[in-house]
Each structure stands twice: as C-alpha cells, then as structure tokens.
Amino acid sequence: MDGVQPEDEELLAQVGRGDENGLSVLYDRYARVVYSLILRVVQNRQVSEELTQEVFLRVWQQASTFHRDKGRFASWLFGIAHHIAIDELRRRKARPQQVYDDPSISRSMLDVTDGEPEPEEIALGGIRREYIIEALSQLPENQREVLELSYFGGLTQSQIAERRGEPLGTIKTRTRLGLQRLRSNLLALGLQADTL
Amino acid sequence: MDIEHSNHEQIAELAAAYALDALEPDEMRAMEEHMRTCPSCRTAVAEMRSVVAMLPYTVEPVEPPPALKQQLFERIHAEAQPAPVPFHTEADPRTEVRQRRGGFWSSLFTNSRLPVLASVASLVLALGMGWVAWQQHNRAVEAESQLARLSEVHQITTAYQTQVAQMRHKGMQARLYVVPNHSEAYIVIAGLPELPPGRSYQIWLKPPGENAQPVSAGVFDENTGKWLLEANRPVNSYDWIGITVEPEGGSPRPTSEPLMGGDLN
Ligand SMILES: [Zn+2]
Numbered sequence: 001m002d003g004v005q006p007e008d009e010e011l012l013a014q015v016g017r018g019d020e021n022g023l024s025v026l027y028d029r030y031a032r033v034v035y036s037l038i039l040r041v042v043q044n045r046q047v048s049e050e051l052t053q054e055v056f057l058r059v060w061q062q063a064s065t066f067h068r069d070k071g072r073f074a075s076w077l078f079g080i081a082h083h084i085a086i087d088e089l090r091r092r093k094a095r096p097q098q099v100y101d102d103p104s105i106s107r108s109m110l111d112v113t114d115g116e117p118e119p120e121e122i123a124l125g126g127i128r129r130e131y132i133i134e135a136l137s138q139l140p141e142n143q144r145e146v147l148e149l150s151y152f153g154g155l156t157q158s159q160i161a162e163r164r165g166e167p168l169g170t171i172k173t174r175t176r177l178g179l180q181r182l183r184s185n186l187l188a189l190g191l192q193a194d195t196l
Numbered sequence: 197m198d199i200e201h202s203n204h205e206q207i208a209e210l211a212a213a214y215a216l217d218a219l220e221p222d223e224m225r226a227m228e229e230h231m232r233t234c235p236s237c238r239t240a241v242a243e244m245r246s247v248v249a250m251l252p253y254t255v256e257p258v259e260p261p262p263a264l265k266q267q268l269f270e271r272i273h274a275e276a277q278p279a280p281v282p283f284h285t286e287a288d289p290r291t292e293v294r295q296r297r298g299g300f301w302s303s304l305f306t307n308s309r310l311p312v313l314a315s316v317a318s319l320v321l322a323l324g325m326g327w328v329a330w331q332q333h334n335r336a337v338e339a340e341s342q343l344a345r346l347s348e349v350h351q352i353t354t355a356y357q358t359q360v361a362q363m364r365h366k367g368m369q370a371r372l373y374v375v376p377n378h379s380e381a382y383i384v385i386a387g388l389p390e391l392p393p394g395r396s397y398q399i400w401l402k403p404p405g406e407n408a409q410p411v412s413a414g415v416f417d418e419n420t421g422k423w424l425l426e427a428n429r430p431v432n433s434y435d436w437i438g439i440t441v442e443p444e445g446g447s448p449r450p451t452s453e454p455l456m457g458g459d460l461n
Contacts, residue, residue, distance in 0.1 A: 020269065020272070023272075024265075024269075027265055027268070028265075031260050031264070031265065032257050032258070032259055032260060033252050033253065033255075033257070034252070035258060035259075035260035035264075036252070036255045036256065036257045036258045037251075037252040037255055039255075039258055040255045040256075048260075049260065049261060049264055052260055052264060053264060053267060053268045053271065056268050057268065057271060057272065060272055071242045071245055071246055071249075072246065072249070074249050075242075075245045075246050075248075075249040078248070078249045078251075078252050079215075079245060079248075079249075081252070082217055082248075082252075083217055086217045129253050129254075129257075132250050132253045132254055133253075133254050135250075136251075136254055147216070147251070150213075150216045150217070150218035151216050151217075151218075151248065151251050152251075154217075155218070156218050156219060156220050157213050157218050157219065157220075158220060160218075172209040172212075172213065173205075173209065175209065175212045175213055175216065175218065176205070176208045176209045176211075176212040178212075179212045179215070179216075179244050179247045179248065180208070180212075180247075182247050182250070183243075183247045186247070186250060191250075
C-alpha cells in the first residue's frame, strides 16, 4: 500500500472535478468525527445519520467553492457539520420537546478514553485526541463552560448571558478568551501551528 | 444591523462568537456581510475557526452505521443520473479475472503479487480468522441470539481499536470491521453480481505459508447484506480474504476465481 496519504485539500479538488473516489477517501477520514459531533449536538442517532449524509452531500456539491484562504478543509467541513446540527437543534427547540435524548450518548466534553491510536490521528497529523481534551481541560471552568454551551448546546451569546444571569459583554469576553487560550494550550502541547 | 468595532478585542469577540455559530441570526447575517469588506475580521474568523475545528475531536467517537456511506453515494448517483446504469451492463468481473494468466488461486501459492489485488482499493487492515458466516436474516435463528448478535455488531463497530478494511472492485464493495484479538468480525457486502441458479457465494481466508489452503469463512446467497463472522483462530493469522461463487452450499476448497479480494497484511 502506498504510504503517502493525499492531503485533504488535494482530495477536495478532485471532488470538485466530480471524482467520487476523492469523496470516498474524505468520508472514510472524517465521517466518524462528523457523525460523533452531530450526535453530540442533536442526541439522536437517526437524525444524526441523516444530517451526516447531508454534510457530505454538501461537500460533494460545494467542493468547487472551497478556497484555501478559507483555512483547512477540516475547519470548513466541521463548520458545515456544526451549522447543520445547530440548525436542527434550534428548529427542534422551537417546537414542543420530543423524546429524543439517548442516555447512551455521551454528554460530557471531557470523556477520555484510553490508549489505542485512532483514525482521526491521520487527519490531525499524528496528534492524539487526548492532547486536545487536555488542552480544553486546562481552561478555566467558566471559559470552558461558555464554549460548551455555545458549541455543543447551540446557545447564542445572549442566551448564555440570560441563563447565567451575567452581562452579555462578560460572556463575549469569556468566549474570546476561551478560544484564544485553547489555541495557545494546543500549541504548547505540540500541535503544529499550521494544523491550527 | 451594522457591525462596528474599534479595536482588536472587539474583532476577536465577534470572530469567536461567529466561529462558534453563537451570534443571533441577524448578527450572523450582518457579520457575513461585514466580512466581505473587512479583511481583519476575515483573518480573525479563520483563526478562530481553526481552533473551533478542534472541538469535534473532544467528543467521544461513535462509528456511523456502515450502510450510511453507501446510502450517501446512492443519493449522489440518484441526483446525478436520472437513469442509473445497472450493474450487469458492466463487464462481468469473473470473466475479467479469468483472463489473467495462470489462474488466481495458483498465483497465490507462488507468492506473486496479484493483478486483481492491484485494483482492490485501499485495504487498511491486518486481519484474519477462521469464521462462520451468519446470515443476518436467517429466519431459523431465535430472537435472543439475534439480539446478542446485534450487540456484538455494535461492540465491533464502535470499539476504539476497530480497524476497517475496504474492498472495492467493479461496482462490488465490502467493508470489514475487525477488533484486533477479537474472535468476531463484521462484514458488509454490496453489489455482488447476481448468482446463477444452484450457486452460493463463499468467503475464504488464506492462512500464511506458500502451501496453505484457503479455508471457508462462510457461505451466503444474498448479493448485498451484513454478516457477523465468528473467528476460531487468532486475528492476523491469515494473509488474504476473498469471495468466490461456488456450488450451492459452498465447497471445501475454492473452485472459481475470486470476485473480489484483499490483502490482510
Ligand atoms: Zn471587521
């Protein structure tokens, strides 16, 4: 087998030219992270399956609109996935709540699992998932909380401020500090700057 | 509404909230509009996004159902081609394999690299087992063991160390899920050519060693389906997996060229 893995962006360019094989490789590389993310947000397997398909369908349709100056493919992909998941969550919250929660689905951002290398490491250039969890866990509790409430909980800044009974400005600052600090923690743990 | 900022911190705050999808919908739209003419905000958003893109990795990984990928490609095909080309209009892969000189199974034993393997895409795995294939829809099986089987499949497909091998050839696909040192594996097969009457598909595993004979890993009749394979030997003890068409009920040794196969090392 060829040891050199084609870069995501190279594969995406192939997808943009209508090459299904490129999409297939990208799917194998990222479907698990995308599905897990969506599942974490919407907490329902069937919905997550549909939305995961939707994400890759958009990659297929929109591949030619991607430009490197938008950042890395993974950022773009996860942006699409998150957007779709949050949309679903907000739409659902606008209606009476259905019984949707699956207790077997993890709710904690800091569930660490042990040992074995994972396929995501390829996408992350060899960085272990544990490092990212570690970088996150080093954030002050209130910064981590706003990141979790917005990213996984789908709450807007105003909603977080309301829920916490704190000024909107405080929440905005905390969000910014949280992401900036997460970035420097990741770099300190050895994540390459060009991965970020 | 207009987006206004007078310093870096405000830009960074907007960018952070935007990257997290945490602005109100009208702010979101305003920010998108604003970024068209504000390079500082574009840069800040790109930077925040790359940090946000690390958050998905903190989620406990869950394997999506194997059928999802196939459904995705079916959807893509359905949208691209109103009249999809049926499988049987392609060249019969068996015919093609038979054209190879020397025959497939004999070439296995001379330890040569096989032409057919060159066209098998990305096999990402080391594995091998002696197995019994179960048909998922076997009516004879009682509900209780069916449940146990589903739970086994779930364990195999969601384990962290699970390795996935993929075989693809001429419209046929197989995806094999293996947990190292685990006695069972799960295989999803799609798009095998229609069986002639009085024939079955058979899965084979080739143990290492030039003279080792392939052993049967199961017999089945559906050209698409999911099977749990039970191992009676340790993982990594086989070199190769393949699927052939055999007389109904299977053969003790392969009697035809493989439809599709893959290296397990
Ligand atoms: Zn600006």
